[in-house]
Structures are given as C-alpha cells and as structure tokens.
Amino acid sequence: MKKILVSAVFVVLFSFSFFSSGLTAQAALSDGTYSVDYTVLQGDSDSVSMANDYFDKPATVTVNGGKYTVSLQVNHSKWITGLWVEGNAVNVASKNTSSDTRKVSFPVSSLSNPVSAKIKVDIDDDGLNYHHEYQIKLRFDEGAAKSLAAAVKSSDKNDTNTPATKSDTNEKVANPKSSDSSQMFLYGIIFVAAGTGLVLLKRRAIFK
Template sequence: MKKLFGLVAFVVLFSFYFLSSGVIAQAALQDGNYSVNYTVLQGDSDSVSMANDYFDKPATVKVEGGKTTVSLQVNHSKWITGLWIEGGAVSVTSNSTANDTRQVQFPVSTLSSPVSAKIKVDIDDDGLNYHHEYQIKLRFDEGSAKSLVAAVKSSDNNTTNEAATSDAKTKIANPKSSDSSQMFLYGIIFVAAGIGLVLLKRRASFK
C-alpha cells in the first residue's frame, strides 16, 4: 500500500512541477527586439485608464542578457509633462513638437505582471486648468510579442527592404498548445488517482 501511495504522489507532484515550469517558460522571451501590445490601467484597479489613449501602441521591447528595456511613444506630449516607471524617471530618446509626441525608454523588472507607473498631467489649453499626478499601470501582452527583423540593405541595387515582423519563434509554445498540454497532464493526475482508489478497494475486498 505504501508503494501505491508513493506512485500516485510521484505522478501528481511531477505533473504539477511540469505545469508550473511550462508557465514560466512561456513567459520568457529570448534575447532580441520585439513589438508588444500593452494597455494603460488605473493605478488602483484593472480598469482601463483614460491615459491609455495618450500612449501609442505597440511598444518596442528589447531583451538582452536577462534585462528588459521598453521603448514607447507618448502622444499629447505637451500635456503629459512627467512619467515615472517603477519609481524611476524615464529616458527621453526623441521629441517632435510638430506631432506633439515624445519617445521614451525605460527598464522594467518584468512583463508578466502590470508595471507600476505615475504620470503628471498639466493642461492649460482650451480653457482647461488641470494639473495633477496620478498612478497608472502598464499591462503588457506577452502573447502578442512579435520579433522585429531589422531592415537590410540590398547589395545588388543598394535599396533597403522594409522592416518585417514575424511571430516570436523563440517562445516555447503558444497559449493554445500549452492549454492542451495542461489538460492532458490533468487527465494523467485524475487517471492515476482513479487507479489508486480502485486498487485500494480491491485490496480491502480481499481482507
């Protein structure tokens, strides 16, 4: 009986370990550049913030040596006068007064969970007098990640091919295939448990 319990416990523990390892593997992106969709949420809830419209999508994400750097564009740059990510100021990489946009760059500790941020809004246009700071969160959709292929110059005609995008092949598996694997493993767990119960009942009947 001890051997039977040991076998069932081994199957259950191994299956849960495999499932948890699979989730971690899917969340990781290998070194490279990606376009990733994201949503700006309210700081104290999962509701979409009004500030969501002031951030252009998608963002560009660079993964290198275990470090992740995000680049994105803020529109209505004149109104969004301050932006802090995880308590730190962002780096401004470019400004366009004509388009009222600003490109910013910042490191993040993770893409798997919402990234805390804060913005400062100053509006003195159109009869408005609004000055406020408030918390937001950036929720990145890792499932939307697409690797960015740099533009390559042709040596024959000296022209540049347009930058292309392709699905991020470096990710272990897409969500659908992982769901199927998880269902299969859960099935193994239930089958093992069922076999254990049947064997226990048979042993009891022979006593």
C-alpha cells in the same frame, strides 16, 4: 489501501502540475527585439485608465541578457509633463513638436505582471486648467510578443562578424544544463510515484 493509492495519484498529478508550471516559467522572451502590445490601467484596479489613449501602441521591447528595455511613444506630449516607471523617470529619446509626441524608454524588471508607473498631467489650454499626478500600471501582452525581423537579421549579422564573449558562452551553456537537471529531477519524481502506484496495485491484487 485506498488512501495510499489516492496519495500516490496526488503525487503524480502534483508532479505534472509542477513540471508544467516550470515550462511556463521558462517561456520568457529570449534576447532580441519585439513588438509588444500593452494597456494602461488605473493604479488601484484593473480597469483601463483614461491615460491609455495618450500612449501609442505597440511598444518596442529589447531583451538583452534577461534585462528588458521598453520604448514607446507618448502623444499629447505637451499635456503629459512627467512619467515615472517603477519609481524612476523615463529617458526621453526624441521629441516632435509638430505632432506633439515624444519617444521614451525605460527598463522594467519583468513583463509578466503589470508595471507600476506614475504620470503627471498639466493642461493650461483649450479652456482647461488641470494639474494632477496619479498612479497607473502598464500591462504588457508578453504572450503575444512579435519578434521584429529586421532586428533579428541585424543580430544575426553581428553574431557572424563578432565572436561570442566568454560571458555569452557561459550563459548559453549554463541555462540548458539547469533546465535539464530540473527536468530530470521532475521525471524522477513522476516515475517513482507511478512505480509506487503500480506496486500497490499488484499487492492489492495478490491479497484479494
């Protein structure tokens, strides 16, 4: 009898744990533009890379239809001659020779995990002769992302002037339905497990 009760309690706890993880997974950034801090890590560890100082913070992240586009500024642009993210060369949005900076943008599959990247450094001045390529990782602090108010207001205006397309409407309707169904299923598991535990407790009391 004790083993059965323990099993029932385990099912309830597992259901709550699964339900909580489901809520966490649903906490991804919604469509919009955000300011997101990040850190450049070494490619083979979680230690901060020396290249971290060559990237200005924070980055700007635009989310559109679940797709992420990151925009950030590189300083010491003359030294950093190459940058690849997830195997693809980044897009150069602008350069400023006087400040030795350039702004780049690139898509990423997710911000939840460190993003793999590669950097090429070529230094031929200041008495240095350094030429090297090495792996890095970009770790974004997605949980502390801040919505950019100006972008939100602009988005609101666009929504007012432009009617939603069919694809937009389908996305807005489909996502809540999927979430509701999964939540109902999890609630069902919890209620069944809890009910089973109560029945077993009552039977135990009767047979005492």
